[in-house]
Amino acid sequence: MGKAFHPRPPDVEKLSLQEIADTYTGRFRDKTADWDAFADARIDGYRRAQHRFIGAGGSGKVTDPTIIPARAFTLSIMFVPPGQGNAPHTHEVEEVFFVLQGHLEVFVEDEEGNRITRTLGPWETVACPPGVIHGYDNTSLEPVYFQVMLGKGNPELMGYADAEMLKNRDAHLTTQITA
Template sequence: MTDKSKIFVYPKDVSAFGFDWGKLALTVAPEMNGATRFSGGVVDLPSGKGHTRHNHPGAEEIIFVISGHGEQMVEDEKGIPMVEKVGPGCTIYVPESRFHSTLNTGDGPMQLFVVYSPAGPELVLRELPDFRLIPAGQ
């Protein structure tokens, strides 16, 4: 029988990856609920914070803005940064291995839902110097 707690997942019910720039609560991942082709979760960015330019070698990413406003950068195929103001309802597609960054430019928090395909790029975040594991419910 399938465990419903692994099918219907709230970010508050899972541990989160904490960083100086915000946090990521993985709600879909092989280790979380057996997802095999992708992983994803909710990112919370405080006002003025964001993740710096980085890429996910061999993986694509989808970023969906749930709330808040910011600037999203995605480099084109020549490495030239494309920057757009983004807000609720915007979907950003980050092609495989492309560098990108997100900055919360609003007065309040910014919340995103991110999806990685294939699963795995998010696990590298554990190696960052400012990584900390935030227990569920905190």
């Protein structure tokens, strides 16, 4: 039997080992694909699904009962069908994309619209620094699954580079999609 060198955080201090295992385990089979996780996901060309594991990521959906509580980072799995992607945006923290399956075209962009792209395949990654306009597109014929991490437990919503999109960046939190 050993002794923990580091102390537990106050919210974990009194939890049993069973409660820790139950609270801090996430399984893909228990996740529902959220096709309305971001305001831009309502627009053709930007349709994608988020599977939240640790925290809400940049979605703002912090009341999701299936997520593991986040501290210093978030972790989600994104599903992007062919021909879809996301709108150019920034975050106040670093964002990392790590491709699990398929191929993803990622980009960084400046305020003048100059863009540099890289195509990532399985087990390849890109880290986007805070404040740098970036995004991705699935230009392949197959769906892409990739991991997304944000460097803060409760980050702000995405800061869209497009002024109109930025004004409505919380639309997915305030209005329902109607059929």
